[in-house]
Amino acid sequence: xxxxxxxxxxxxxxxxxxxxxxxxxxxxxxxxxxxxxxxxxxxxxxxxxxxxxxxxxxxxxxxxxxxxxxxxxxxxxxxxxxxxxxxxxxxxxxxxxxxxxxxxxxxxxxxxxxxxxxxxxx
Numbered sequence: 544x545x546x547x548x549x550x551x552x553x554x555x556x557x558x559x560x561x562x563x564x565x566x567x568x569x570x571x572x573x574x575x576x577x578x579x580x581x582x583x584x585x586x587x588x589x590x591x592x593x594x595x596x597x598x599x600x601x602x603x604x605x606x607x608x609x610x611x612x613x614x615x616x617x618x619x620x621x622x623x624x625x626x627x628x629x630x631x632x633x634x635x636x637x638x639x640x641x642x643x644x645x646x647x648x649x650x651x652x653x654x655x656x657x658x659x660x661x662x663x664x665x
Contacts, residue, residue: 552637559631566620566627573628580632587649595644602633602643 563573586597600606607629614622636642642652650657
């Protein structure tokens with residue numbers, strides 16, 4: 544089942560690239576800004592709770608879709624780009640097992656524990 548989910552996320556990542564190609568930005572913008580949402584990890588400097596909140600805000604697909612919808616309604620390419628980039632970044636993260644974070648530990652995600660993380664207690 545995990546493989547099916549990874550393929551689904553990979554296809555969503557590819558969809559984000561296709562959506563980006565509808566914008567009037569140079570192709571390299573997508574790749575140059577792709578890792579920008581990971582700056583949200585700086586929230587972990589203020590502790591796990593703030594870190595999880597800031598990380599999840601930047602990696603939640605609902606937030607990405609919200610940016611895209613507002614950008615579409617306002618015909619604003621910058622907001623469309625932000626939405627597409629957040630969506631693609633989140634999809635690619637999930638291909639590698641990085642999900643939304645719980646507040647107890649950075650390595651505890653909605654997809655399970657990251658490798659070398661704590662083991663789930665029975």
